[in-house]
Amino acid sequence: MSHKALSSTLIFLFFSSLVLSSPPEDPIKCSSNNTTCTITNSYGAFPDRSICNASQVLYPTTEQELVSVVASATRNKTKMKVATRFSHSIPKLVCPEGQNGLLISTKYLNQVLSIDVEARTMRVESGVTLKQLIGEAARVGLALPYAPYWWGLTIGGLMGTGAHGSTLWGKGSSVHDYVVEIRIVRPSGPQDGYAKVETLNEQNEDLNAAKVSLGVLGVISQITLKLEPLFKRSITYVAKDDSDLGDEVGGFGHAHEFADITWYPSQRKAVYRVDDRVPINTSGNGLYDFLPFRPTPSVALALIRTTEDVQESTNDANGKCISSKTTTNTLLNAAYGITNNGIIFTGYPVIGFQNRLQASGSCLDSLQDGRLSACAWDSRVKGEFFHQTTFSIRLSLVKNFIEDVQKLVQLEPKGLCGLELYNGILMRYVKASSAYLGKQEDALDFDITYYRSKDPMTPRLYEDIIEEIEQLGIFKYGGLPHWGKNRNLAFEGVIKKYLNAQKFFRVKERYDSQGLFSSTWTDQVLGLKDGLTIVKDGCALEGLCICSQDSHCNPSKGYYCRPGKIYKEARVCTHLKSK
Ligand SMILES: Cc1cc2nc3c(=O)[nH]c(=O)nc-3n(C[C@H](O)[C@H](O)[C@H](O)COP(=O)(O)OP(=O)(O)OC[C@H]3O[C@@H](n4cnc5c(N)ncnc54)[C@H](O)[C@@H]3O)c2cc1C
Ligand SMILES: *[C@@H]1O[C@H](CO)[C@@H](O)[C@H](O)[C@H]1NC(C)=O
Ligand SMILES: *[C@@H]1O[C@H](CO)[C@@H](O)[C@H](O)[C@H]1NC(C)=O
Ligand SMILES: *[C@@H]1O[C@H](CO)[C@@H](O)[C@H](O)[C@H]1NC(C)=O
Ligand SMILES: *[C@@H]1O[C@H](CO)[C@@H](O)[C@H](O)[C@H]1NC(C)=O
Ligand SMILES: *[C@@H]1O[C@H](CO)[C@@H](O)[C@H](O)[C@H]1NC(C)=O
Numbered sequence: 095m096s097h098k099a100l101s102s103t104l105i106f107l108f109f110s111s112l113v114l115s116s117p118p119e120d121p122i123k124c125s126s127n128n129t130t131c132t133i134t135n136s137y138g139a140f141p142d143r144s145i146c147n148a149s150q151v152l153y154p155t156t157e158q159e160l161v162s163v164v165a166s167a168t169r170n171k172t173k174m175k176v177a178t179r180f181s182h183s184i185p186k187l188v189c190p191e192g193q194n195g196l197l198i199s200t201k202y203l204n205q206v207l208s209i210d211v212e213a214r215t216m217r218v219e220s221g222v223t224l225k226q227l228i229g230e231a232a233r234v235g236l237a238l239p240y241a242p243y244w245w246g247l248t249i250g251g252l253m254g255t256g257a258h259g260s261t262l263w264g265k266g267s268s269v270h271d272y273v274v275e276i277r278i279v280r281p282s283g284p285q286d287g288y289a290k291v292e293t294l295n296e297q298n299e300d301l302n303a304a305k306v307s308l309g310v311l312g313v314i315s316q317i318t319l320k321l322e323p324l325f326k327r328s329i330t331y332v333a334k335d336d337s338d339l340g341d342e343v344g345g346f347g348h349a350h351e352f353a354d355i356t357w358y359p360s361q362r363k364a365v366y367r368v369d370d371r372v373p374i375n376t377s378g379n380g381l382y383d384f385l386p387f388r389p390t391p392s393v394a395l396a397l398i399r400t401t402e403d404v405q406e407s408t409n410d411a412n413g414k415c416i417s418s419k420t421t422t423n424t425l426l427n428a429a430y431g432i433t434n435n436g437i438i439f440t441g442y443p444v445i446g447f448q449n450r451l452q453a454s455g456s457c458l459d460s461l462q463d464g465r466l467s468a469c470a471w472d473s474r475v476k477g478e479f480f481h482q483t484t485f486s487i488r489l490s491l492v493k494n495f496i497e498d499v500q501k502l503v504q505l506e507p508k509g510l511c512g513l514e515l516y517n518g519i520l521m522r523y524v525k526a527s528s529a530y531l532g533k534q535e536d537a538l539d540f541d542i543t544y545y546r547s548k549d550p551m552t553p554r555l556y557e558d559i560i561e562e563i564e565q566l567g568i569f570k571y572g573g574l575p576h577w578g579k580n581r582n583l584a585f586e587g588v589i590k591k592y593l594n595a596q597k598f599f600r601v602k603e604r605y606d607s608q609g610l611f612s613s614t615w616t617d618q619v620l621g622l623k624d625g626l627t628i629v630k631d632g633c634a635l636e637g638l639c640i641c642s643q644d645s646h647c648n649p650s651k652g653y654y655c656r657p658g659k660i661y662k663e664a665r666v667c668t669h670l671k672s673k
Contacts (some may be wrong), residue, residue: 111630116468117458121181122151122197133188133197135181138473141481141581142628142638143550146189151177151197157291157315159221160279164313165289167610170283172196174610176309178221178251179204180458182244183578184482186615187255187309195613198313200250206230207316213223215274217318220250227319232449235457236321240267240352243454243578244387250314255578256306258524258539259452260354260596262347266525268532270305271544272320278304280312280605291315291519292605303601305529308577308619310612311605323619327352327451328372329380330442333426336364340493343538347489347523358518359503360415360421360510365426375518377443378434385431386517389457395477402515402545406555414555418514425517439641457632480516481546481637482583485562485573486524486537495540495571501660502559509559516543530598533574534591540567541579551632553653553667557614561666562658565640577619582627589621632668641665 119138124131124536126152131148134140137149156158167174177188190196200221207217211234218227225245231237240259243254249269251257252265258268265271269598275295282290292312294301304311329352342364347353352369405413425431427441431454433448444451457469470478487495503510513519520541524533542563545554567573568584574591575584589595599620617623627639632648634641634655641655647667658664 109612116466118180118469118472119474119516122148122177122199124151130193131197133181135183135188136469137184137471137479139479140186140189141184141636143636144230146186147193147195147482148175148190148197149194149634151199153199153202155202157203157277160198160203160313160315161289161291163196164279164281165287167196168288168608171608172610173613174198174313175613176250178248178250179223180246182247182251183255185578185580185582185619186235186613187578189613189615190626191613192277196285200248200313203315209234209236211236215318216321216322217275217316218249219316220314221248222372224252225247225455225458228449228453232324232447234255235324237324237448238269238319238452239322239448240272240274241269241452243384243453245455246358246458249317249576251320253305253317254307254309255576256527256529257576257578258522260522260524260539261351262523262525262536263351266527266533266536267523268525268529269319269528270532271525271527272527273301273305273317274320275316275318276301276304276314277316277595278312278314278605281608281610282485283669299597300601302528302530303598305527306531306577308531308616310602310609310616312611323449324374326372326374326378326445327448328370328374328376328378328443328445329382329432329451330368330444331426331429332366332368332606334364334366338361339364340496340500342366343496344489345523347538353523355521356518358418358510358514359499360514361422361498362503363422372445376445378443379436380444380446380451381433381436382446382451383431383456384454385428386457387457387469388431389459390470390477391467392475392477392618395468395470395475399476399478403517403547404476405410405641406545406547406552409555411511411555415508415511418641419509421515423517438570462522478516479546479548482541482543482579483560483567483581483584483637484539484541484576484579485544485567486533486539486576487526487567487571487573488535488537491571492538495567498566498570498660499563502562505659506556509556512555513542513544513560515545530594530601531577531592534593537574539576540573541576542605546636550636551648551651553635553648553651553669557635557653558659558666558668561634562661562664564637565658565664565666566661570663583640585619585626585638586640587621588619595620634665641667
């Protein structure tokens with residue numbers, strides 16, 4: 095496709111937010127007689143592409159019902175897992191063990207229970223979405239100060255994986271650090287009727303385990319969050335050359351409360367989000383409706399995917415670089431989807447209320463159950479299919495990491511155009527947390543999205559460069575992988591990076607001594623079982639292993655296992671006829 099045709103496609107894509115969109119598919123499917131069910135994630139694919147099984151799904155609507163579900167399954171020694179309405183995590187966290195597990199869905203645990211305006215607290219059931227939470231709080235003049243940018247997550251699920259927004263101020267950007275009380279239903283013995291509700295507040299140390307639990311302690315029923323009076327902020331995106339990025343990141347994060355940076359390494363460009371609180375009487379009614387989270391016409395999704403498939407299969411690095419520049423410019427010119435008044439973008443700064451600027455996700459809203467448009471990654475239509483590598487590197491090491499990536503770009507200038515097609519590397523600030531499985535130090539989180547072929551044996555363009563960045567971040571610089579994203583290899587040895595892991599295990603042992611809420615995957619991630627990496631032909635292409643022999647790449651397509659270009663300890667799948 096010509097450059098021009100692609101850009102008009104993109105423009106069509108980005109400005110067509112008013113078309114009818116269908117809501118995402120339910121990640122849980124059951125046979126008509128309800129004897130077997132399967133679960134996957136919102137992308138329709140776990141890192142190893144398996145589909146998980148369960149013999150039953152239950153939908154409690156109150157804490158009382160939840161208690162009786164957990165009690166009944168505990169009495170039966172049934173393995174359980176909590177599932178949410180959309181199942182947005184990439185790894186296999188939601189899979190119960192084996193074929194006969196039970197899924198406990200929080201779909202109907204979706205009520206806001208109470209709001210104390212004086213104390214600025216809000217008590218919600220765990221299946222409440224971020225969108226609901228933000229909206230209900232704003233109605234009484236309150237706001238959650240920091241949160242993920244995508245509002246389709248549930249409060250239980252986002253806490254389960256330590257999800258965050260971006261700030262170095264206050265208690266930091268992780269939602270779980272604003273939790274003042276959790277009620278969690280966990281297995282118990284006959285003396286308690288086989289299930290027990292624990293009420294954990296800030297006086298109880300177990301709260302530090304329950305705040306980020308990977309779902310292995312039991313089912314969180316209710317969460318009380320500490321909020322702030324609703325405020326306004328002022329946002330300006332500033333694009334700059336990336337040559338001094340390593341020097342800038344530290345100061346920038348401290349200077350602006352909601353700072354983040356989007357980095358386009360092959361374009362040698364970084365977009366700084368200058369974002370601060372302003373007095374509530376500052377005029378402006380801005381709205382954030384992030385373009386990539388808007389409903390996208392299926393025709394456009396298919397066209398874009400086909401273009402990328404062709405660029406990949408013909409090794410068209412130039413084509414990818416041209417497409418990525420067009421995409422970036424389109425996004426930047428449209429201020430990523432921010433408007434000054436909810437309708438049109440007229441210029442910076444964009445000023446508005448926190449609840450209208452902190453998160454978005456209009457592709458989740460449905461007007462009709464058609465398939466004219468959808469979220470870009472909806473697996474029912476031909477659209478985006480990608481891997482996501484996300485890790486946080488402690489601030490003192492970030493400069494070195496950035497410079498290593500820049501050295502790779504110098505060696506392979508077109509190497510990272512592919513990830514710029516997915517809006518580059520999103521860099522967000524996080525702070526050390528008291529949660530045992532939370533961030534260990536103040537850090538910068540790098541969020542990288544890139545092409546994944548529908549065929550697991552097909553390598554991607556510049557496979558080696560992206561793999562080297564993954565191994566640099568996670569191993570050379572000791573980055574902490576996001577629990578709800580990443581490919582298997584990122585979790586290799588991860589638990590050793592957590593100082594309080596033993597404290598977490600002690601709570602896990604007390605709350606669920608039989609491990610009914612644990613699975614092979616959670617045991618592997620927590621370092622309690624081997625087998626996290628899956629060694630087989632082509633495994634490195636899918637991040638199921640780090641290659642140690644050529645067959646882990648794909649020699650028939652010219653990809654061999656070789657050391658990294660600047661990180662010699664890395665082992666990556668390199669295309670040997672590429673130069
Ligand atoms: C488009 C998109 C944008 C995203 N943006 C961000 C972002 O800006 N920042 C960020 O940090 N992350 C982001 N994420 C990742 C996201 O935060 C995590 O994947 C999150 O865990 C998903 O929440 P969920 O409600 O879908 O939970 P699920 O993925 O369904 O569940 C996650 C885990 O929590 C457990 N769990 C869920 N509910 C409960 C409960 N009530 N009690 C006990 N355990 C429970 C589940 O068993 C599972 O182990 C994004 C993901 C997507 C798809
Ligand atoms: C299957 O389970 C769902 C959800 O619990 C329920 O709505 C439906 O009626 C059940 N179907 C049958 C045939 O039992
Ligand atoms: C349920 O349906 C499946 C096919 O969908 C069938 O194989 C199975 O025997 C049925 N089980 C019962 C108990 O009816
Ligand atoms: C789920 O069940 C199917 C059919 O029995 C099986 O092929 C598949 O491997 C199972 N999934 C997992 C993760 O065990
Ligand atoms: C526990 O077992 C009983 C008897 O087999 C069954 O009726 C019940 O549905 C089971 N409970 C759960 C949650 O699996
Ligand atoms: C906002 O309020 C402050 C104090 O109440 C006042 O000094 C200031 O002039 C007001 N600003 C605007 C833009 O109205």
